[in-house]
Amino acid sequence: xxxxxxxxxxxxxxxxxxxxxxxxxxxxxxxxxxxxxxxxxxxxxxxxxxxxxxxxxxxxxxxxxxxxxxxxxxxxxxxxxxxxxxxxxxxxxxxxxxxxxxxxxxxxxxxxxxxxxxxxxxxxxxxxxxxxxxxxxxxxxxxxxxxxxxxxxxxxxxxxxxxxxxxxxxxxxxxxxxxxxxxxxxxxxxxxxxxxxxxxxxxxxxxxxxxxxxxxxxxxx
Amino acid sequence: xxxxxxxxxxxxxxxxxxxxxxxxxxxxxxxxxxxxxxxxxxxxxxxxxxxxxxxxxxxxxxxxxxxxxxxxxxxxxxxxxxxxxxxxxxxxxxxxxxxxxxxxxxxxxxxxxxxxxxxxxxxxxxxxxxxxxxxxxxxxxxxxxxxxxxxxxxxxxxxxxxxxxxxxxxxxxxxxxxxxxxxxxxxxxxxxxxxxxxxxxxxxxxxxxxxxxxxxxxxxx
Amino acid sequence: xxxxxxxxxxxxxxxxxxxxxxxxxxxxxxxxxxxxxxxxxxxxxxxxxxxxxxxxxxxxxxxxxxxxxxxxxxxxxxxxxxxxxxxxxxxxxxxxxxxxxxxxxxxxxxxxxxxxxxxxxxxxxxxxxxxxxxxxxxxxxxxxxxxxxxxxxxxxxxxxxxxxxxxxxxxxxxxxxxxxxxxxxxxxxxxxxxxxxxxxxxxxxxxxxxxxxxxxxxxxx
Amino acid sequence: xxxxxxxxxxxxxxxxxxxxxxxxxxxxxxxxxxxxxxxxxxxxxxxxxxxxxxxxxxxxxxxxxxxxxxxxxxxxxxxxxxxxxxxxxxxxxxxxxxxxxxxxxxxxxxxxxxxxxxxxxxxxxxxxxxxxxxxxxxxxxxxxxxxxxxxxxxxxxxxxxxxxxxxxxxxxxxxxxxxxxxxxxxxxxxxxxxxxxxxxxxxxxxxxxxxxxxxxxxxxx
DNA sequence: TATGAATGAGCTTTCATTCAT
DNA sequence: AATGAATGAAAGCTCATTCAT
Numbered sequence: 001x002x003x004x005x006x007x008x009x010x011x012x013x014x015x016x017x018x019x020x021x022x023x024x025x026x027x028x029x030x031x032x033x034x035x036x037x038x039x040x041x042x043x044x045x046x047x048x049x050x051x052x053x054x055x056x057x058x059x060x061x062x063x064x065x066x067x068x069x070x071x072x073x074x075x076x077x078x079x080x081x082x083x084x085x086x087x088x089x090x091x092x093x094x095x096x097x098x099x100x101x102x103x104x105x106x107x108x109x110x111x112x113x114x115x116x117x118x119x120x121x122x123x124x125x126x127x128x129x130x131x132x133x134x135x136x137x138x139x140x141x142x143x144x145x146x147x148x149x150x151x152x153x154x155x156x157x158x159x160x161x162x163x164x165x166x167x168x169x170x171x172x173x174x175x176x177x178x179x180x181x182x183x184x185x186x187x188x189x190x191x192x193x194x195x196x197x198x199x200x201x202x203x204x205x206x207x208x209x210x211x212x213x214x215x216x217x218x219x220x221x
Numbered sequence: 222x223x224x225x226x227x228x229x230x231x232x233x234x235x236x237x238x239x240x241x242x243x244x245x246x247x248x249x250x251x252x253x254x255x256x257x258x259x260x261x262x263x264x265x266x267x268x269x270x271x272x273x274x275x276x277x278x279x280x281x282x283x284x285x286x287x288x289x290x291x292x293x294x295x296x297x298x299x300x301x302x303x304x305x306x307x308x309x310x311x312x313x314x315x316x317x318x319x320x321x322x323x324x325x326x327x328x329x330x331x332x333x334x335x336x337x338x339x340x341x342x343x344x345x346x347x348x349x350x351x352x353x354x355x356x357x358x359x360x361x362x363x364x365x366x367x368x369x370x371x372x373x374x375x376x377x378x379x380x381x382x383x384x385x386x387x388x389x390x391x392x393x394x395x396x397x398x399x400x401x402x403x404x405x406x407x408x409x410x411x412x413x414x415x416x417x418x419x420x421x422x423x424x425x426x427x428x429x430x431x432x433x434x435x436x437x438x439x440x441x442x
Numbered sequence: 443x444x445x446x447x448x449x450x451x452x453x454x455x456x457x458x459x460x461x462x463x464x465x466x467x468x469x470x471x472x473x474x475x476x477x478x479x480x481x482x483x484x485x486x487x488x489x490x491x492x493x494x495x496x497x498x499x500x501x502x503x504x505x506x507x508x509x510x511x512x513x514x515x516x517x518x519x520x521x522x523x524x525x526x527x528x529x530x531x532x533x534x535x536x537x538x539x540x541x542x543x544x545x546x547x548x549x550x551x552x553x554x555x556x557x558x559x560x561x562x563x564x565x566x567x568x569x570x571x572x573x574x575x576x577x578x579x580x581x582x583x584x585x586x587x588x589x590x591x592x593x594x595x596x597x598x599x600x601x602x603x604x605x606x607x608x609x610x611x612x613x614x615x616x617x618x619x620x621x622x623x624x625x626x627x628x629x630x631x632x633x634x635x636x637x638x639x640x641x642x643x644x645x646x647x648x649x650x651x652x653x654x655x656x657x658x659x660x661x662x663x
Numbered sequence: 664x665x666x667x668x669x670x671x672x673x674x675x676x677x678x679x680x681x682x683x684x685x686x687x688x689x690x691x692x693x694x695x696x697x698x699x700x701x702x703x704x705x706x707x708x709x710x711x712x713x714x715x716x717x718x719x720x721x722x723x724x725x726x727x728x729x730x731x732x733x734x735x736x737x738x739x740x741x742x743x744x745x746x747x748x749x750x751x752x753x754x755x756x757x758x759x760x761x762x763x764x765x766x767x768x769x770x771x772x773x774x775x776x777x778x779x780x781x782x783x784x785x786x787x788x789x790x791x792x793x794x795x796x797x798x799x800x801x802x803x804x805x806x807x808x809x810x811x812x813x814x815x816x817x818x819x820x821x822x823x824x825x826x827x828x829x830x831x832x833x834x835x836x837x838x839x840x841x842x843x844x845x846x847x848x849x850x851x852x853x854x855x856x857x858x859x860x861x862x863x864x865x866x867x868x869x870x871x872x873x874x875x876x877x878x879x880x881x882x883x884x
Numbered sequence: 885t886a887t888g889a890a891t892g893a894g895c896t897t898t899c900a901t902t903c904a905t
Numbered sequence: 906a907a908t909g910a911a912t913g914a915a916a917g918c919t920c921a922t923t924c925a926t
Contacts, residue, residue, distance in 0.1 A: 041907090057365055059280030062899060075908045078901065140364050143357075144278055153422060179438065183431040187412055190420075194411040201374060210404040217400060218439010262889080284917060294891050299918060301889095483910080499807055501722030505896060515912050520897060522910095582806050585799075586720055595864060621880065625873040632857040633850055641853075643816060652846040659842065660881010704886090725920060738887045741922065 042080045044070040049087045050095065054133035058088055058141050089147050092138065097131040098155050105162040113175045114216050120163055121192055121208040128196050139197050156193070160185045184215065263301045265291040270308045271316065275354035279309055279362050310368050313359065318352040319376050326383040334396045335437050341384055342413055342429040349417050360418050377414070381406045405436065484522045486512040491529045492537070496575035500530055500583050531589050534580065539573040540597050547604040555617045556658050562605055563634055563650040570638050581639050598635070602627045626657065705743045707733040712750045713758065717796035721751055721804050752810050755801065760794040761818050768825045776838045777879050783826055784855055784871040791859050802860050819856070823848045847878065 048069035052061040063084050067074045081087045104123045109116035128135045142149040160182065167181035178184055191211050195204040269290035273282040284305050288295045302308045325344045330337035349356045363370040381403065388402035399405055412432050416425040490511035494503040505526050509516045523529045546565045551558035570577045584591040602624065609623035620626055633653050637646040711732035715724040726747050730737045744750045767786045772779040791798045805812040823845065830844035841847055854874050858867040 057280065059278070060365065063901085064899075073908050075901095075903090075910090076906095079907065084900065136364075143361050144281065149421070153420070156420070178435070180431060180435050183428075183435045186428075187408065187432060187435065190415040191408055191411050194415060199374070199377070199411075200370075207404075207407075210401060211408060214399070214401050214404045214408065215436075216439065218437065283915080285915085296891055296893090296919085297889080300891095305917065499722070501720065502807065504894080506894085516896095517898085517912055517914090518910080521912095526896065578806075585803050586723065591863075595862070598862070620877070622873060622877050625870075625877045628870075629850065629854055629874060629877065632854050632862075636853040636857060641816070641819070642812070649846075649849075652843060653850060656841070656843050656846045656850065657878075658881065660879065726922085727920075736887050738889090738922095738924090739885095742886065747921065 041070070041072050041076060044072060045077055045080060045087070046091055046094070050091055050133045050137065053088065053091070053141070054136040058084075058137075058144065063087075085145070088137075088141065088145060092134065092148050092151050095131075095134050096151060096155070097127055097134060098151075098158060100131070101127045101155065102158055102162065105159060108166065108169075113170050114212060116166070116170070117188070117212045117216070118208065120166065121188070121212065122205075124159065124189070124192055125196055125204055125208065128192075135197055139193075156189060159189050163188060188215065262291070262293050262297055266293060266298055266301060266308070267312055267315070270312055271354045271358065274309065274312070274362070275357040279305075279358075279365065284308075306366070309358070309362060309366060313355065313369050313372050316352075316355050317372060317376070318348055318355060319372075319379060321352070322348045322376065323379055323383065326380060329387070329390075334391050335433060337387070337391070338409070338433045338437070339429065341387065342409070342433065343426075345380065345410070345413055346417055346425055346429065349413075356418055360414075377410060380410050384409060409436065483512070483514050483518055487514060487519055487522060487529070488533055488536070492533055492575045492579065495530065495533070495583070496578040500526075500579075500586065505529075527587070530579070530583065530587060534576065534590050534593050537573075537576050538593060538597070539569055539576060540593075540600060542573070543569045543597065544600055544604065547601060550608065550611075555612050556654060558608070558612070559630070559654045559658070560650065562608065563630065563654065564647075566601065566631070566634055567638055567646055567650065570634075577639055581635075598631060601631050605630060630657065704733070704735050704739060707735060708740055708743060708750070709754055709758070713754055713796045713800065716751065716754070716804070717799040721747075721800075721807065726750075748808070751800070751804065751808060755797065755811050755814050758794075758797050759814060759818070760790055760797060761814075761821060763794070764790045764818065765821055765825065768822060771829065771832075776833050777875060779829070779833070780851070780875045780879070781871065783829065784851065784875060785868075787822065787852070787855055788859055788867055788871065791855075798860055802856075819852060822852050826851060851878065 045066060048066045049061070052066060052069060063077050064074055066087070067077050070077075077087070081090065101124070104127055105120060107123075109119040111119060138148060138152040138155070142152050164182040164185035167176060167178065167184055170176040171178060171181060188211065192204065192208065195202040195207045266287060269287045270282070273287060273290060284298050285295055287308070288298050291298075298308070302311065322345070325348055326341060328344075330340040332340065359369060359373040359376070363373050385403040385406035388397060388399065388405055391397040392399060392402060409432065413425065413429065416423040416428045487508060490508045491503070494508060494511060505519050506516055508529070509519050512519075519529070523532065543566070546569055547562060549565075551561040553561060580590060580594040580597070584594050606624040606627035609618060609620065609626055612618040613620060613623060630653065634646065634650065637644040637649045708729060711729045712724070715729060715732060726740050727737055729750070730740050733740075740750070744753065764787070767790055768783060770786075772782040774782060801811060801815040801818070805815050827845040827848035830839060830841065830847055833839040834841060834844060851874065855867065855871065858865040858870045
């Protein structure tokens with residue numbers, strides 16, 4: 001619905017692929033019934049907000065602009081959302097990729113530790129890439145919006161938990177030796193987030209390889 | 222590092238440790254004063270902007286509020302700065318802690334590798350803590366302000382460079398074995414930044430210890 | 443034509459003959475009213491702008507003052523017009539008296555040349571008088587606003603063209619002898635404009651008579 | 664002093680020659696005494712104001728801009744002039760070209776009527792061209808500034824008087840026949856002003872020729 | 885006499901939000 | 906349920922003018 005927006009034109013340099021809209025298949029309208037229309041309007045507003053918040057930030061995005069981008073009348077925005085803040089909150093709650101992330105990280109990698117870490121990292125990057133707009137919004141708006149910060153925190157801790165658990169399993173199996181699997185997991189995740197969402201100059205995919213190798217080798221004193 | 226940040230939200234008198242102004246004692250006075258005090262209106266504006274940008278973000282801080290906080294008339298803000306954006310730019314350029322950071326990181330640690338990494342980390346955290354407001358502004362405003370992003374990028378790369386060089390030296394001396402000292406440095410720095418400025422729930426000082434230990438030990442396959 | 447112009451300087455209720463609004467009875471009401479009245483907020487803003495631009499000039503008229511005069515909230519001005527300049531542009535384009543002027547000048551005078559010129563002059567003055575505010579705005583704002591200048595230029599040239607064509611017709615019929623009917627037309631028009639809109643000290647109606655007589659007689663060497 | 668301003672660059676299209684500064688020879692500083700310096704500063708301010716008022720209009724020119732253009736500190740503007748309005752008033756009074764115009768028009772043309780009118784017209788255009796900036800300011804600012812309007816009115820009436828007197832003389836000598844020499848003079852002058860200062864699309868020099876010829880020939884019924 | 889910092893009113897414009905229909 | 910006009914507070918910024926030195 002939003003794939004062909006000429007939005008990229010005059011704004012921030014576009015990083016390759018477009019920031020995603022909601023990834024759940026927006027089904028082609030089978031019944032043009034008014035009910036489904038309604039839902040679509042609300043989703044279109046969320047789509048537009050997601051795109052604009054990710055690109056320009058919450059403060060720099062007006063509700064008028066959201067309505068334009070969504071192709072709905074101005075008033076409709078406040079019909080569906082009590083206020084602007086609520087758009088953001090609904091966005092990060094309804095379109096959280098926490099479940100998707102947990103699911104994909106939990107699929108235990110059937111490989112040797114090095115390849116396994118690589119695999120977990122790739123999966124995390126894949127999710128973040130697929131849901132880049134939401135991920136960027138979480139990063140950008142956390143300092144200003146406690147609700148967003150909390151959700152973002154929860155996602156990080158969940159990922160660290162899952163990866164840490166994998167590491168503990170590997171230690172138990174004797175594949176790895178490490179005293180602090182949770183710290184390893186945290187270091188690992190922070191680096192992926194930094195490379196994928198904060199430091200534009202880093203190629204996350206390549207950096208992942210370096211990180212895995214380095215962490216496994218360690219620094220021998 | 223700044224757990225009570227949200228608490229200060231709205232007032233002038235600051236409880237607890239203030240987000241630093243430029244590190245030189247300059248008492249803020251509200252009534253126009255002669256000579257030596259006079260000259261500092263511009264600095265007071267920068268002080269106020271630094272505080273408010275760090276606490277609330279650039280977009281959420283009005284120039285009027287800055288003037289109030291600085292104790293100067295509204296118009297004076299635009300006498301010293303062409304526009305609001307210029308306040309931010311001058312702030313991060315005139316108060317960059319790049320020189321301080323480079324100086325302090327370059328003081329070679331005369332100790333064994335483990336203690337040395339710990340020491341470098343502590344120094345970095347010390348600088349960031351001393352210049353917390355500027356550091357937070359760099360982090361927060363980078364997505365919206367290319368000039369800020371570039372400066373922040375430069376600081377990170379400089380730190381990575383210095384730490385990486387130290388590691389190379391240690392490798393040459395046979396104190397360490399690592400194939401990718403620059404990656405080690407990057408991992409190290411990203412983690413410190415994340416812990417100090419992004420993830421409010423982490424105690425950076427303590428995390429530093431965990432990171433150093435973990436990285437040295439590595440994960441033995 | 444407008445000797446008491448300076449007198450109105452500053453208030454709302456207008457003494458004597460008002461500078462015209464668009465020529466269709468539209469009573470100005472201040473309290474929001476239903477349906478038919480509602481639609482006219484935009485017109486009321488144009489009415490107010492027309493009056494104030496004519497009296498005080500574009501630069502000296504604030505949009506706030508326009509809103510007051512129109513009896514609408516400040517914000518509504520920018521709901522209907524993208525910016526202040528656009529008010530002026532829409533004003534001169536939507537309320538141009540070019541069509542009216544062309545129509546009235548084209549009604550061929552069925553009289554002898556002298557009376558005919560007099561008649562054409564009177565018609566022109568009548569239009570300018572009826573649309574005095576717009577005419578004054580065209581004169582005043584042309585130096586600053588190319589769009590206005592171009593429109594005003596077009597109106598002059600059109601009038602010169604029509605009058606010139608009449609003169610050519612009269613020459614063909616043998617009623618007049620003149621080598622340069624277009625120059626005659628231009629001289630004629632410039633004088634009417636000057637007398638009606640520029641030189642406040644001249645009585646345009648009376649001056650018209652003098653001009654016609656003088657031009658017909660010529661200056662015999 | 665102002666000849667090499669790069670002022671024309673981004674503003675109104677420059678009409679060939681630059682808008683003049685005051686034409687009285689600014690003598691090369693023989694004595695660098697402070698007294699003459701003072702006078703120069705005031706004149707530089709008037710030079711700058713003259714240039715900017717002519718180009719952009721009074722309202723659109725800030726006193727700060729005038730000071731910049733004059734190369735003097737902001738405060739000095741209000742040291743020499745009580746307020747902004749006073750700059751304009753002093754400008755048109757101290758740099759009026761009324762005397763110059765009267766002098767040059769009074770030099771009786773020693774030629775036949777046709778050539779004489781041409782000559783008078785040329786002289787008037789020459790003065791207006793030499794003092795174009797002041798002339799444009801008189802035209803532009805008259806609607807807003809009664810003092811300017813009055814001075815401009817006086818100049819027109821004086822020119823009409825002189826030309827009218829010449830015509831009366833020519834009639835007395837039997838060189839011309841006309842019932843209303845003053846109307847002739849007024850028509851003549853209005854046209855020159857319109858062509859020189861109002862209608863940018865007209866070539867005043869050439870139009871002068873057409874006007875002279877046409878007026879002498881008249882329109883024979 | 886000269887200056888540049890200071891002042892605050894006022895400007896154009898934006899905006900989230902409301903509301904009658 | 907949906908809409909677009911309405912609202913007014915507040916934003917960034919400009920400006921003529923003042924004033925201490």
